[in-house]
Amino acid sequence: MSTVLVLVHHDDGVIRKSSLELLTLARRLGDPAAVVHGDAGDALAEALGRHGVTTVYAIAPPDPESYRPAVEALALAQLAARTAPVAVLITSGPSGTEVAARLAVRLDGGIITDAVQVRAEAGGPVATQSVFAGAWLVEGRVRRGTPVITVRPNAVTPEPAAEPVTPQVERVELAEPVPAAVPRVVARRAKAATGRPELTEATVVVAGGRGVGSAEGFALIERLADELGAAVGASRAATDLTWCPHELQIGQTGKTVAPQLYLAGGISGAIQHRAGMQGSRTIVAINKDPKAPIFQIADFGVVGDVHTVLPALIDEIAKRRG
């Protein structure tokens, strides 16, 4: 079977959920080969094997450390030249997109971004994209060069392989030096840990907008999120008003989410916001304006005031969970 190169990210050996999703898709296209940054320890290799990875390529980081997207793009280009994969799969998002874009130019092939589904076909993998704020589905494929495909997190449910395998681990030295003129990260402040799930990976997202009225109002969104074990999201209006950090913004210029449940409080549902959440399985909206556009896409809508509905809902859920 032919190789599918998958760029895998992990935290100290724990594979990110979005990478597990890529491996799930990759198994439908061929033999998944994982490309990881730095050493792959035994635990990581074993976990990758459970997800059907037959080969692990561990990129030896250049010394001194270099710009990570540049290193990943170089390594993937080198491995693609060697393994002639049916596709290279990368997670959507700013850094993944950067790697994919560099790689596609190096391989002189086509790129498909933000796929929500990928399936095998005789003429090569066919990717489905959800475009125009989720209003249209586009099926496309790469017809020149190695297909480079970025996949939206949460598009598929990650599943282990039917039969675990023991992957071969190979250390990969970059054959070509990273260009001297690459960006250099001179300062880095990691986002404060919230204890909540990562927004793009969460199965439940509770999001607040201008309608929550204040930072204190936004705290109701956070309380409900914690009651549900959910991630917290926001409209641009709420982040611009600094009721919550910018990284919680959902939409065209924020994150794209596709959870099982998206619960919006005080969000009108502007097209730019819908672009980032329309793919959610179930949408619930609380808004005091019955004409708010969010109700057009809501599975369950409550016309009401967030300041009364949210506290009551938090109590109700706490009561039912006993």
Add this chain to the structure above:
Amino acid sequence: MKIAVLIKYVPEATASWRFADDRALDRDGVEGRLSELDEYAVEQAIRLAEAGAATEISYLTMGPPRAVDALRKALAMGGDRAVHVVDDALHGTDAAGTAAVLAAALRRIEADLIICGMASTDAEMSVLPVMVAERLQLPAVVNAAVLKVADGSLTVERDTEDATEEVVAPLPALVSVTDRSGEARYPSFKGIVAAKRKPVTTWSLADLEIPADRVGAGGAATEVLAVRPSPPREAGTVITDEGDAAARLADFLAANKLL
């Protein structure tokens, strides 16, 4: 320092978008405009010129004849001149082809700093900036919220998936800016009048020495097999809170195994 700003002419966000028979976005049937996200790129360029850091601003777009409106709008905001790559053979060009064309044009423009928007509001791929930079062998820093230029280098503050970073790159370089980089100005009446006298150069594929078989739908590295409207969401239930909304909402969540 010379700046080139990459801008795109896109359909209005509020227009009802549809696909034409060739499965490309129907751009003729809808109003177009300078992409709102590229206005932020224009704004940053003008601010650098106002601060004395830039001596010349050129705008570059690849698009149909009407795309000149985007260039005029940018010139009305500020800046000096514009280049429009327009050619019938370009219809249906994909990201790879667009990057090749823009890179060829930029080789002729010779800018020290290239500024892009974070994404086009129609294609929304966010790949063009990096693809252009890769072709030109330039460092690229995407998603800048704050942008500074001094001593031959570019310093950017940005948010990544899990951190806030300060990133430095030597010039020449390419940067894309987000909608948090600073509100874009409206063109003044004086600016609109002045823009009419600013030069707009038109380049064809032949001018750029790009073979026609690398662009257009025929030269695209990707192909669209099918387009269809997303299945409509089933009409949902909307209730009005009469004191019982929380209980009914909880019932809905429980019935759908979401609690």
